[in-house]
Amino acid sequence: MSKITILPDILCNQIAAGEVVERPAAVVKELLENSIDAGSRKISLSLGQGGRKEIRVVDDGSGMSPDDALLALERHATSKIRTIEDLQSIRSLGFRGEALPSIAAVSRFEMVTKELDALSGTTIRIEGGVLKDVRETGCPAGTTITVRDLFYNIPARRKFLRSIDTELSHISDQLLRLSLANPEVHFRVIHQDRQLYDFPQVKDRMERAGQVLGTSIRSKLQPFSVETQQLKIHGLMSSPDLQRPGAGHLFAYVNGRAVWDRMLNRAILSAYETVIAKGKFPIVVLFVEIPPALVDVNVHPTKREIRFRNPGEVMEAVRETLRLTLEGSITPGSATDLGSLAPLQAGRPFPRSQYTWETQVPVEGGLGPSPQARPKFSPLQMDAFQVPTPSSLPPACRGENEEGPAAQAASDSVMVSESSFSRLPFLGQLADSYLLLEAEDGLIIIDQHAAHERIIYDRLSSVSAKEPAQRLFRSMVVELLPREAAKLRRWMPHLNNLGFEIEPFGGDTFVMHSIPAVLGDCSPEALIRDLLESGSEDEHTPQWSLLYELAKTAACHRAIKANQRLLIDEVRLLLQTLDQTRIAATCPHGRPLWLKLGYDEIARLFHRT
Ligand code: ADP
Numbered sequence: 001m002s003k004i005t006i007l008p009d010i011l012c013n014q015i016a017a018g019e020v021v022e023r024p025a026a027v028v029k030e031l032l033e034n035s036i037d038a039g040s041r042k043i044s045l046s047l048g049q050g051g052r053k054e055i056r057v058v059d060d061g062s063g064m065s066p067d068d069a070l071l072a073l074e075r076h077a078t079s080k081i082r083t084i085e086d087l088q089s090i091r092s093l094g095f096r097g098e099a100l101p102s103i104a105a106v107s108r109f110e111m112v113t114k115e116l117d118a119l120s121g122t123t124i125r126i127e128g129g130v131l132k133d134v135r136e137t138g139c140p141a142g143t144t145i146t147v148r149d150l151f152y153n154i155p156a157r158r159k160f161l162r163s164i165d166t167e168l169s170h171i172s173d174q175l176l177r178l179s180l181a182n183p184e185v186h187f188r189v190i191h192q193d194r195q196l197y198d199f200p201q202v203k204d205r206m207e208r209a210g211q212v213l214g215t216s217i218r219s220k221l222q223p224f225s226v227e228t229q230q231l232k233i234h235g236l237m238s239s240p241d242l243q244r245p246g247a248g249h250l251f252a253y254v255n256g257r258a259v260w261d262r263m264l265n266r267a268i269l270s271a272y273e274t275v276i277a278k279g280k281f282p283i284v285v286l287f288v289e290i291p292p293a294l295v296d297v298n299v300h301p302t303k304r305e306i307r308f309r310n311p312g313e314v315m316e317a318v319r320e321t322l323r324l325t326l327e328g329s330i331t332p333g334s335a336t337d338l339g340s341l342a343p344l345q346a347g348r349p350f351p352r353s354q355y356t357w358e359t360q361v362p363v364e365g366g367l368g369p370s371p372q373a374r375p376k377f378s379p380l381q382m383d384a385f386q387v388p389t390p391s392s393l394p395p396a397c398r399g400e401n402e403e404g405p406a407a408q409a410a411s412d413s414v415m416v417s418e419s420s421f422s423r424l425p426f427l428g429q430l431a432d433s434y435l436l437l438e439a440e441d442g443l444i445i446i447d448q449h450a451a452h453e454r455i456i457y458d459r460l461s462s463v464s465a466k467e468p469a470q471r472l473f474r475s476m477v478v479e480l481l482p483r484e485a486a487k488l489r490r491w492m493p494h495l496n497n498l499g500f501e502i503e504p505f506g507g508d509t510f511v512m513h514s515i516p517a518v519l520g521d522c523s524p525e526a527l528i529r530d531l532l533e534s535g536s537e538d539e540h541t542p543q544w545s546l547l548y549e550l551a552k553t554a555a556c557h558r559a560i561k562a563n564q565r566l567l568i569d570e571v572r573l574l575l576q577t578l579d580q581t582r583i584a585a586t587c588p589h590g591r592p593l594w595l596k597l598g599y600d601e602i603a604r605l606f607h608r609t
């Protein structure tokens, strides 16, 4: 008997589903794309349990004839291409003919569809890839697809579904990306009985951006539009003072298709290179229109990646467009030095004064001090130092991998021998980053930034009762992306315990009334945004782990930076406070706080022994 067999269709579809249908958000994306391709003007999405229980998409698009409706559920059945050449001029979002059969193979699936002038419609029911029912039905024109119990027949996959909030936030993300590019479509989203979004039809993408990002953010974005022979690059971009801690606010589209292209993102970021600090991100909605023949959309199962024929040119054009808009060099009607790029129309440039340039421009020569300021030392071997290694410390001192409150308690008993840094003679500051102290048995070097981080962490985490709160001078409204909002909703009770006072303010907007008094001098909004960016995606973030994240984030906000000259009083205060912290060996990131170069080691280095 032959060892090789051809797999049955159901199995093929289930396997394909593994690529196409990763989670409810992927189903939503495929269904919405189909509705958009069908020319719908109104699409509503309703969800049960974050899409795990039910996903229903109702559209008023072209609908399908009974024959087409059945065919659409076959593998590789598509109305969108006929030949491979068609891929070169593709305008639709779909073309692989895989989505419907894949989804139907891993759910309880129902499709009700009718063409505009047909007398009746068709209902088709499929369960786990098996056709259960085909019937003539009375129904409105358009298509309604209902997907229930996703992965009910594939327990291994079902196990990977996350909480309702998490799945919902992924769905929202997909919806926002799709709706930004399709302002002619009215999108409505309902979860259980709550309406999450309602974006009525608007005249262009700029207006849609107002609906999706919120009008206050939208009003701070600068439109840009540049056209060359082959390319049109247009969209909206933020000024450098509107920053986000993550890349979640980069929305890139190629011919109307939302893509996540590393090179495009890099091109966007490189335009901001000199005005935004590393690790911070702008808000950019970028549309690239390019002849379809110059881009390959068939390189990824969910089509989120693409390949340009001529990536260098595209990236350069994107970068230059953004850079010149940032500089204010593209002004209405003026010629630019974009070379082959002639401005189509561009809006008002950002007024320079709007930028907070002083804080954004990186220090010349990067993070380190200038070479002449750096005292010259004979090259030292690392093993000459006594470094308190993370592995030699109990878990609570080690940073990320600690085990929880128990480990934290264990750390209370750990005291470092040098708990009196402030009593040692202070020799000076090295490279504006390290404090040098003379100990009885050697030279102590303290990393000032790490030390300050540890102090803040310690202050925050040693508070056991409800932290005293500091009311904000004015309550602050923070607009978030769905993913961030889901996290914040989850964390709100914990944060409110720690002295924050945060309330939902409708949709993905929150209002903040107070922050913990310890963090009184942080920017509340930046703190929350960074926390949301860095905090774990874990469903059940325990209080202690959140506290840890918060302390880390807050410490980075407030910490005395490396490369900062300290006044002698600041040094003294730092050392005294450090003496009072419980674990002075490592910073909350697990890096060592201080190390010692013993006299015997120094002697050995000078060959004195
Ligand atoms: P693809 O979108 O790649 O063609 P799908 O499996 O997603 O493949 O859909 C198969 C076909 O079913 C589509 O080509 C289209 O003709 C039809 N179809 C799917 N959804 C709809 C819809 N909402 N309205 C009209 N036709 C649809």
Ligand code: MG
Pocket (backbone or CB within 6 Å): 030, 033, 034, 094, 095, 097, 099, 100
């Ligand atoms: Mg499709």
